Structure formats: structure tokens, C-alpha cells
Amino acid sequence: MSETRFKTLRDTPLEDYLTPGSPLCAGCGGQLGLRIFHKVLGRNVVFVNAAGCLTLMFVYPYAPLRSSWMYTAFASAPAGAQGIRDALDILLAKHRIEPDEDLKVVVVTGDGAAYDIGLQATSGAIQRGLDFYYFVYDNEAYGNTGFQWSSATPVGSSTTTTPSSRFSPAGSLAEKKDLFEIWRAHKPPYVATVSVAHAVDMMRKIERSMGMRGPKLFIALAPCPTGWGFDPSEAIRIAKLAVETGVWPLKEAINGETRHTYIPRALRPVEEYLKTQARFAHLFKPKKQQEIINMIQERVNEYWLRVAEAEGITIKLATEVK
Amino acid sequence: MRHKAVMLTGNAAAAWGARLARAEYIPAYPITPQTEIIETLTKWIQEGEMDAKLVQLESEHSMLTAAGTASLTGVRVFTATSSQGLLYGFEMLYNIAGWRAPLVLVNVSRALAAPISLEPDHNDVLAARDSGFIQLHAETCQEVLDFILLAYRVAEDRRVMLPAIVNMDGFYLSFTREPVKIREQDLVDEFLPHYSAVNPFRASRHVAKGSAVVGGHIYSYFKYHMHEALRRAHDVFIEAARSFSRKFGELYHPVSGYMLDDAEYVLVMSNSFATLGKHVVKLMRQRGVPAGLLKISMIRPFPAEEIANSLKGRKAVAVFDQNISLGLGGIIYNEVLGALYGCPKRPEIVLSVIGGVGGKWLSVEEMEKIFDELKRLERSGITKPRPLFLFRRDELTHIERVLKLAGTIEVSHHE
Numbered sequence: 001m002s003e004t005r006f007k008t009l010r011d012t013p014l015e016d017y018l019t020p021g022s023p024l025c026a027g028c029g030g031q032l033g034l035r036i037f038h039k040v041l042g043r044n045v046v047f048v049n050a051a052g053c054l055t056l057m058f059v060y061p062y063a064p065l066r067s068s069w070m071y072t073a074f075a076s077a078p079a080g081a082q083g084i085r086d087a088l089d090i091l092l093a094k095h096r097i098e099p100d101e102d103l104k105v106v107v108v109t110g111d112g113a114a115y116d117i118g119l120q121a122t123s124g125a126i127q128r129g130l131d132f133y134y135f136v137y138d139n140e141a142y143g144n145t146g147f148q149w150s151s152a153t154p155v156g157s158s159t160t161t162t163p164s165s166r167f168s169p170a171g172s173l174a175e176k177k178d179l180f181e182i183w184r185a186h187k188p189p190y191v192a193t194v195s196v197a198h199a200v201d202m203m204r205k206i207e208r209s210m211g212m213r214g215p216k217l218f219i220a221l222a223p224c225p226t227g228w229g230f231d232p233s234e235a236i237r238i239a240k241l242a243v244e245t246g247v248w249p250l251k252e253a254i255n256g257e258t259r260h261t262y263i264p265r266a267l268r269p270v271e272e273y274l275k276t277q278a279r280f281a282h283l284f285k286p287k288k289q290q291e292i293i294n295m296i297q298e299r300v301n302e303y304w305l306r307v308a309e310a311e312g313i314t315i316k317l318a319t320e321v322k
Numbered sequence: 323m324r325h326k327a328v329m330l331t332g333n334a335a336a337a338w339g340a341r342l343a344r345a346e347y348i349p350a351y352p353i354t355p356q357t358e359i360i361e362t363l364t365k366w367i368q369e370g371e372m373d374a375k376l377v378q379l380e381s382e383h384s385m386l387t388a389a390g391t392a393s394l395t396g397v398r399v400f401t402a403t404s405s406q407g408l409l410y411g412f413e414m415l416y417n418i419a420g421w422r423a424p425l426v427l428v429n430v431s432r433a434l435a436a437p438i439s440l441e442p443d444h445n446d447v448l449a450a451r452d453s454g455f456i457q458l459h460a461e462t463c464q465e466v467l468d469f470i471l472l473a474y475r476v477a478e479d480r481r482v483m484l485p486a487i488v489n490m491d492g493f494y495l496s497f498t499r500e501p502v503k504i505r506e507q508d509l510v511d512e513f514l515p516h517y518s519a520v521n522p523f524r525a526s527r528h529v530a531k532g533s534a535v536v537g538g539h540i541y542s543y544f545k546y547h548m549h550e551a552l553r554r555a556h557d558v559f560i561e562a563a564r565s566f567s568r569k570f571g572e573l574y575h576p577v578s579g580y581m582l583d584d585a586e587y588v589l590v591m592s593n594s595f596a597t598l599g600k601h602v603v604k605l606m607r608q609r610g611v612p613a614g615l616l617k618i619s620m621i622r623p624f625p626a627e628e629i630a631n632s633l634k635g636r637k638a639v640a641v642f643d644q645n646i647s648l649g650l651g652g653i654i655y656n657e658v659l660g661a662l663y664g665c666p667k668r669p670e671i672v673l674s675v676i677g678g679v680g681g682k683w684l685s686v687e688e689m690e691k692i693f694d695e696l697k698r699l700e701r702s703g704i705t706k707p708r709p710l711f712l713f714r715r716d717e718l719t720h721i722e723r724v725l726k727l728a729g730t731i732e733v734s735h736h737e
Contacts, residue, residue, distance in 0.1 A: 079384030083391030124380030
């Protein structure tokens with residue numbers, strides 16, 4: 001890999017574009033992710049937002065970011081980015097604005113917009129080769145409306161629309177949609193998963209993508225204290241556990257070629273991650289649902305065995321594979 | 323004028339409107355009967371005759387989103403859609419208006435599914451009447467072109483800063499060739515100054531647009547502002563129309579009369595069927611009936627005062643709606659009634675007529691029936707007439723015949 005500005009956490013840029021007084025929840029993984037993203041991209045950014053938690057950062061007449069913001073609608077933030085990018089390009093080409101007036105156009109949405117209602121608009125924007133960034137804060141449900149199921153919700157999570165009940169003890173049984181692969185299939189120059197607990201990995205990825213023209217796409221697992229049910233002080237620990245258990249792999253795909261950027265030496269059992277959050281509490285009490293926990297573990301094992309084979313690495317799984 | 327008229331379809335006239343206005347950005351999505359507009363613009367751009375960027379998006383919802391944000395960034399935006407497309411992007415109409423993005427959207431009217439159809443009526447465009455868009459409805463292909471130029475001028479005026487819809491009927495205008503004067507570019511350039519956006523996105527000046535509001539009073543504050551701006555668009559239009567007429571000859575009005583001065587029986591219409599209405603008014607005049615027609619070109623802001631002034635003192639009025647608000651009736655009829663209430667010497671008889679829904683052809687006999695009905699009402703002294711729904715016996719017979727042909731055993735009607 002080429003030279004990087006980011007070798008340790010000490011290399012985190014000091015400039016902060018998030019001002020004090022943001023109205024979001026304490027411990028919000030989404031906001032932390034956005035903050036890191038912004039630090040690396042710098043100040044000349046226009047964020048294009050779809051309906052979600054982060055929409056409430058900008059409540060008229062207040063603005064907690066030292067950059068520009070365009071709220072569009074739930075389904076069409078990437079199209080909003082298209083309009084701004086195209087207009088800036090037209091103005092630049094006609095010399096109606098100076099080159100230093102240009103902005104990086106960054107879509108920022110939650111998983112509901114990215115995985116569900118805005119997937120079509122994103123597919124279109126990627127396919128058209130739009131020069132933009134997309135930062136998804138994935139908290140695996142519709143958090144802003146009170147934590148309803150989304151297609152990003154993982155197996156075993158209870159949400160307000162997939163509660164654990166007598167008829168469905170496990171909560172959601174649907175597989176989490178693999179947005180990374182859906183996006184990768186469009187062959188964008190850059191797509192990556194990131195974690196707020198691995199800021200250096202994240203900063204390097206943003207840095208790497210900045211030299212590329214076209215869609216640069218990031219999915220951040222965003223721990224959500226209110227939706228997932230944990231104390232705000234635990235957000236980073238939980239994000240880290242998601243990576244260390246192998247639930248949230250850190251990877252990137254450059255022009256469609258996937259590479260994992262962080263390989264845990266030995267995966268920790270998924271149970272350690274699941275136990276930290278109220279959304280999985282029904283898997284442990286009143287009666288432990290071992291078969292669901294095993295199922296989640298097996299999916300993780302299968303994933304990493306495929307990775308080990310594809311990338312020629314060795315990995316120590318948390319449990320024996322039957 | 324310097325140029326002679328050429329034969330153009332409504333769609334070609336719309337494309338010429340965008341070209342003469344020097345629209346720089348055209349987000350597009352195909353839909354019948356609008357497609358010829360974006361094909362024509364594409365051809366010109368590809369051949370270097372028009373300096374613009376056309377981007378085909380993956381839906382009208384995205385198309386309108388991109389149109390709005392590009393307008394806010396500082397380029398002149400043109401786009402076009404129709405019917406299902408307008409409804410698919412409907413959420414964005416309210417957003418674009420709220421963003422105060424002064425783009426121009428041509429809607430080629432087409433009836434709404436279900437049942438799915440290609441032919442025109444105005445339920446599509448009138449569904450957008452509360453969105454904050456200026457709405458100009460064209461009767462002719464010339465008006466399509468001219469209204470686009472006027473729409474930009476009014477929309478981009480700092481006293482207004484709201485988007486505009488120019489409406490034309492699918493098929494009857496979109497695919498019908500009429501003589502159209504293609505306005506001279508240098509005069510259009512004088513008429514339509516460069517667009518400059520309010521606080522566009524730039525590195526040197528950070529702005530937030532479309533922010534959420536918390537508290538109904540802040541929402542109300544914005545809506546009152548938009549309402550006042552849209553009302554101002556009326557006077558700005560009058561001003562722009564005068565300037566237009568000095569350059570190009572034609573003087574446009576929010577409402578205009580045909581044989582109206584001494585008319586006792588007045589037909590209120592809009593869009594392309596107004597031409598048919600004028601023809602029938604002429605026929606009625608030949609038969610000695612003092613008929614006249616009032617055409618409404620500006621649907622939003624609604625020119626209530628001019629309508630009331632034009633209709634006061636008439637014996638009887640019929641408001642023709644090529645739309646139907648199911649469960650209520652004609653949309654424009656109800657708006658005209660609202661304009662008349664409180665007006666001294668308002669006509670006692672105001673008949674609602676619904677016709678041409680789904681592009682149903684209107685025969686001269688059907689149009690004559692309207693005047694017969696007005697005279698009948700006047701004689702009988704009925705002041706609260708029932709709506710007149712134009713539908714011919716032979717059309718019903720045709721439906722019965724095709725149902726029989728398709729093998730339907732029995733035809734039942736709930737009259």
C-alpha cells in the first residue's frame with residue numbers, strides 16, 4: 001500500500017468540523033463516524049442527507065457542522081448529490097466559479113435509506129459513475145423512528161417490528177442484506193466497510209479513496225445506544241467486539257477486487273458481542289436460545305473460512321466447525 | 323416579427339423553449355407522451371447546437387431531486403415528465419418548492435392509472451396544485467414555448483423564487499403540429515437575464531438547505547412566506563408578460579376572454595380543449611346565442627380576482643373540468659366558485675361540466691349541450707345545478723359492444 005498520513009490514532013487530524021451542541025444521542029456511532037470522515041475529507045464538503053437520525057443534526061436555524069448540508073428526501077440523496085455535482089461541474093467548465101470553490105459531495109444516510117428505500121437511487125448513481133462519497137451509518141434498524149426492522153437488521157435481533165415473541169422467539173430471522181456485495185457488483189472504484197472503533201483503518205480507507213474519481217462508498221457499523229440497548233460509554237467497546245468476533249469484517253474493494261484490511265488473529269465467540277446488547281437479550285434469557293446463537297456463529301465461521309481461502313490467510317475460528 | 327412560424331409539435335415547442343432559455347442542466351427520464359422533448363434536447367446537445375448537460379436518471383423521483391439540487395447550486399434547470407412520472411416524483415415537488423429552487427418542469431398531461439391510459443386529462447397536474455409550483459397551462463404549441471420563457475422569468479425573480487410547471491395536453495398538443503414562432507435568441511437573452519441562485523453551495527460560504535424544523539410555528543412561518551411569494555408571482559407575471567409583448571408581440575394574461583365582452587353565457591376552460599370551446603362559442607354566436615369563453619392560463623397562483631371580474635353580471639356560467647376529484651367533482655369548478663363568492667353581481671347559475679376525462683374526445687354536440695343546459699337552467703330558475711358529465715350514448719354502446727366481443731355475458735350498469 002502507498003504512503004499514508006495515518007499510522008496511529010495520534011495522526012487523527014486535529015481540525016474538527018463538528019461543533020459542540022449537536023442534538024444527537026450520547027454515544028452515537030453514526031455521528032462519531034461522520035466526525036472522523038469529515039476530519040479526513042477536510043472542510044470543503046457538502047453533505048447530502050436522506051431522512052434518518054443525522055437529519056436532526058440540522059434543526060433550523062442551527063448547524064452543528066462547519067460545512068454545507070442539503071437535506072433531500074428519504075429515497076433520493078444520491079440523486080441530490082448528482083444534481084450538485086453536475087451543477088458544480090457545469091459551473092467549473094464554464095469558469096463561472098473558481099476551482100477553489102469546488103466541493104466534495106458526500107451522501108450521508110442511515111441503513112434504511114441505503115439498504116431499503118434509496119437502494120435504487122444509489123444503484124443509479126454508482127452505475128453513472130458519479131464522483132461522490134457515500135457514508136452509511138448502519139445501526140441495523142430504523143433508529144430514528146424507534147428501532148424498526150430494516151433489511152440491515154441481523155439474524156437474532158429484536159426490533160419493534162420483529163420482537164421476540166412466543167411465535168418468533170429469535171426476533172428477526174431474515175439475513176442481513178449484503179450491501180457491500182451489492183455495491184461491489186456495480187464495480188465502483190472504491191467500496192469499504194469501516195468501524196468507529198478502528199479509526200486508523202477508517203482514515204486510511206478514506207485517504208485511499210480520495211485519489212479516485214467516481215463513487216467512493218463506505219459502510220460504517222454504527223453502534224446505537226438507544227436502539228441496541230447499551231450504555232453510551234460502551235459504544236466503542238461494542239464496535240470493537242463486532243470486529244473481533246468477526247461479525248463486522250473490515251474490508252475494501254478497489255475496482256471490484258476485495259481485500260480484508262484487518263484480520264483478527266483469533267475470532268472471539270459471537271456470544272461475547274451479542275451479550276452486550278438488549279436487542280439480543282432474548283437469546284440469553286429467560287432461556288438460552290443456543291441454536292440461534294450457534295446459527296449466528298456458524299454464519300460467521302463460514303464467512304471467514306471463505307475469506308481465508310480466497311485471500312490465502314489463516315484464521316483461528318471461535319468454535320470447531322462441524 | 324423577424325421569423326416566420328414553423329410547424330412544430332408541442333413537444334418540439336417545449337424543447338425549443340428550454341433551448342432558447344439556455345437551460346444548462348436537464349435531468350431526464352422517459353415517459354409517454356413526453357419522451358420526444360428529451361430526445362430532441364439530446365439530439366441538439368449531441369450535435370453541439372445546445373450547450374447543456376442532459377443526465378438520464380433512474381426514476382422521476384431522482385430526476386426531480388437532481389433538478390432541485392442543481393438549481394440550488396446555480397444552474398438553470400429544465401425537466402419534463404407526465405402523469406405517472408409526476409406522481410412518482412410527487413414528494414419532490416413539495417421539496418423543490420420548499421427549497422425555493424426556480425426550475426421549470428413541463429408536464430405533458432396524461433390520465434392517471436388505474437386504468438392505465440396514455441391520453442390526457444388534468445388530474446396529474448392538478449394533483450400538484452398545492453405544492454408551491456407556479457402553474458401555466460398552454461392551449462397551443464406557441465403557448466408551450468412562450469410560457470416556458472415566461473415561467474423562467476417569473477420563477478427566478480427574486481420576489482418569487484419558486485419553481486414552475488408548464489402544462490400541455492398529451493397527444494392534442496404534444497404530438498400535434500401547429501405553426502409556432504421560434505423566438506429570436508438575442509431577444510430571449512434580453513428578456514431572460516442570467517440565473518443567479520441565492521446562497522448556492524460554494525467552498526467559500528457554507529450553507530444548510532432543507533433543514534428540519536421543530537415546532538409548528540417555524541413550519542407555518544415558511545409556508546406563509548411561500549404563499550406570499552406565490553401570490554406575488556401573479557403581478558410579476560403581468561410585468562413579465564408586458565415585457566414579453568414588447569419584444570415578441572403577443573401579450574399573455576392569467577385569464578383571457580374569447581367573444582367575452584357582451585357574452586351572457588360563459589364557458590370557462592383551460593388547456594387545449596379551449597380551442598374546441600372557442601369553436602363552439604363561434605357556432606353559438608352564429609345562431610344568435612350571446613356566448614363567450616374565459617380561458618384560465620394561470621392555475622397557480624389562482625387569478626381569483628380576474629375570474630370574478632370576468633364573470634360578474636353574466637346570466638349563466640359553465641366551468642369545464644377535464645379532471646375529476648372523485649367524490650367531489652370538478653376541481654376548477656370549485657376553485658371558480660370560491661373566487662365568485664362575495665363578488666357583487668356574481669352569476670346565479672354556475673354549472674359544473676366534466677368532460678374529456680382520459681382524453682375522451684368531445685364532439686361539437688356535447689359542447690353545444692353545455693349551452694343548451696345553461697339556457698334550460700336559466701329558464702327553470704334552478705341555481706344549484708347538478709354536474710353535467712359529458713358522455714355519449716354511442717360511447718356507452720361501443721363499450722357494450724366490445725364487452726360482448728370479449729365474451730362478457732352480461733353488462734350491468736349502476737346508473
